[in-house]
Amino acid sequence: MNTLGIGLIGTGYMGKCHALAWNSVAATFGTDIRPRLVHLGEVNETLAKQRAAEFGFEKSSGDWRAVIDDPDVQIVSITSPNQFHKDMATAALDAGKHVWCEKPMSTGLQDAEAMLMAAERTDRLCVLGYNYIQSPAFRQIETLVKNGRIGRVTNIRVEMDEDFMAAPDMLHSLKHRAESGHGALDDFAVHPLSLLQRLCGLPVEVMADAARPYETLKDAHGVDKKVETFDIASALMRFRDGLTGTLIVNRSAWGRKGRIALQILGTEGSILFDQERANEFQLYQRSDEAEIQGFRTVLIAPIHAPYNHFVPAPGHGLGFNELKVIEAYEILNALSGKPARLVDFSDGIQIERVVHAMAQSHASGKWTSTFG
Template identity: 40%
Template sequence: MKEIGVGVIGTAFMGKAHSLAYAIAGTAFGDGLRPRLEVLCDINAQRGQAKRQEMGFARSTTQYMDVINDPKVELISICVPNVVHKEIAVAALRAGKHVWCEKPMATNVAEAEEMLAAARASDRQTILGYNYTQNPLVHAARQLIEEGAIGRVIGFHGIYDVDNEADPDRPHSWRMNREASGCGANADLMCHLVSMAHFMTGSEVARLVGDYDTVHQQRSDPKNQGRTLAVDNDDVCTALAHFASGIKGTLRVSRVAWGRKCGLRWEIHGSQGMICHDQERLNEIKLYARNEDPRQQGFRTILSGPCHQPYDAFLPNAGHALGFIDVKACELHKLLTAITTGEPAWPSFEDGIKIERVMDAIDRSVLSGQWLDV
């Protein structure tokens, strides 16, 4: 199996998730490219060295340009705060590297457009970390929709609730600052919901009206005891959406919803049925297919299994359950296949800009109080 050298920039949760996916992918899929862990980057040298040993990289650095300029590195993971996504992605693409960038693309559409321009000027492959769309069972649900299992699609309705910031005593962080992260729940959570809406319906949000709520408007300053900092982005974001295909939908996300840990839930309404999914139960979907006999009407639970490829790359029997990192490895496999074949993976930067424009339109709609075209 041919190898590809990889570098990961960032060692927190997503940096570790990418590193684990790299370690898993070559063994799980056994075809195409086998990732080789070359360089890990962290601004803290001591932490970077510790994580290098923990994750199995050949070397570590505190400078992301060391990763980009390393001749042994062909693929770069960007797992750092949103505010530096653009500068790293553009530099990596100009240096001829493939890019796996965590979501959202950037803090604003202008920066995302620069990333797209760099990708278009390059012959390298890109993918964004909308991993919930890479679940084999989600792909199976989309296939059922395409085969007509629920008739004509007439609506998409989604919620993504988490309680990451529900505690009012939680200190201020970069995620609560518009300059550092862009929007709040809109950037961090709505992007996942929009990516799912685009993927599952095969259509894109074309027109919308949005609304924000900042529930906790002041947070304690972690660097100055007794002082507070203003939260200048959204805790809750809601939108009514019209899609290019003519369907309509609702989108709502919250980062202050107590009890929800990864509450990404969506429904695809059809003229002859419905398909539902809950990310906290990622190995099952609910299917309601219209039946003339009322005694047999009701939702059916479908458990993930080998018939929902590439589940079979991990497990031989249904119901044994994949996890977050397994789905991350599926996401990586899409990128590795794209690198091998030259055919883009979904969502590339071309797809990602369409997601960014939806979030930007929501933000502008909130400020104007009007329905806006995306």
């Protein structure tokens, strides 16, 4: 069996998620390639050594460049804060490594464009971490839509809400500073946009607004600091062929924990999905007999691949980490020359351009083209 040397930069929530995925993918899917956890990088040697022992990496370094320079590393997982993605990804690509970089590409469109240029200089695989497209429920929804089971889609609505930035007494952090990006738009909106990209393509024109619930927050020393990013954003969207849609994202929505709610409305029916209930969706079809018309709940089961690789019975459900294992499997498929369901840098830059257009629209108060 071939092995793939794994490098990991960053060991926070998403770093651990990548490590779990690389550790699980071969056993889950019986792959031809077996990942080998080679080299982990963190901000200092002590933390790197601790995380390497916990995650199962052979080596560790307090400098991310050492991970990229390691000849035993073939692919680099980048899970650092967003503002470091460009330098790390371009360095890895220039060193001949494959890249699996968490979303968004970067904190600004210019840096994202630089990442795409680096990808185009090489034949290496360049993947972005959009794991929600891997959901068995969403895969089935996508199949239903593309097979015309709800007719022609006329309107699509998507919301993403969490409450991890809702508290008025939270400390001012990196996510409140402009260097981290626009805020909810690039931190959040990129995920629902990745779903739209699969379902109906991305919008060609947007009208957006953004807001912040708090103008200032105290830092760790009790000093008031200006909040420079926007935790709330909404947009009207126009697509090709007359399709319209709305997007609403909020990082300060009390009670919401991991909500990505889709409403797909067509000429022959509708589909509803909410990521907080990730293992089911609702389907309405006008063709049903009048006396039984209504939304039916479709529970995800082994028939909805790749659920069957994890659980042999319906109703048990998959979670966030399993979606990342599926994403790792798709990466191994791509490296083996097989068809793969992924968001690469060329797909990702389209998402970044939509986010940038929404930010421009908010600033100008006008409808804005997503083509620049």
